[in-house]
Amino acid sequence: MNNRIEKGDIVVINKSGKYHQQVGEVSEVDYNIFFVKIVLVKLGDLEEAFEEKDLQLQTKKPSLQEIIASVDQILEQVAQIAHLPTKEKVELPNRLKYLKLDIPKLDKQLIQKNFDSIEQILAITREADSSASFWQEIDPNLDKISWWIRTSL
Known part of the structure; x- marks a missing residue:
């Protein structure tokens, strides 16, 4: 693992004083x-x-590879969602595939637009079935993608 501290990393403050042991980005x-x-x-x-x-790197x-893998993992989970309306059953996987293709291009507007649409569809889906086990896989991967978008583009 690269131990150099870079923009977007999460760190713990080792310096004694007011901020000792606090975690920040x-x-x-x-x-x-x-x-x-x-x-x-x-x-x-x-x-x-x-x-x-x-600072200590946390x-x-x-x-980029981890983000693409996260998109793939969400795609796998989306296939298990039984209660998706027909329109979303087509749109969600397509949006995820477009996002996967857009990420290496680093086009912030395109990536953000697709990600917002994906989040919106998943939010509506969550209302219909929030207890399903696939959310345990989808949520951390969505968070990881969101973190990457916020700090990389």
């Missing part, structure tokens, strides 16, 4: 005039700057 990475890596960390509603040495931002 890296919003920006820069260097000061002495070439020390300075990392802006989003902690709730505020952002604080830390030196890289004061979770790496998902890679």
Whole structure:
């Protein structure tokens, strides 16, 4: 695993003081005039700057390959949804396939549009059957894709 801290990663603050042991998301990475890596960390509603040495990497931002694998896993689960209306039974897999093709192109508008449509269809589907076991697979993969979109594009 790459241990370099990059935008989108989740980190724990090791520096003693006000933010000790808090968890945040890296919003920006820069260097000061002495070439020390300075990392802006989003902690709730505020952002604080830390030196890289004061942070411990908790979770790496998902890679392109992980995101494509997440789309594939959602596609597998969608096949198990019995209560999908005919229109959504066709549209949802198609949107997921388009999303999978769009991700390597890194076209934010196209990716966001497809992802929003997928989330919308799944939200309606969840209302009809929220207790089904396939949600345990779909939800973490949707979260991972959402995280990647927010931090990569």
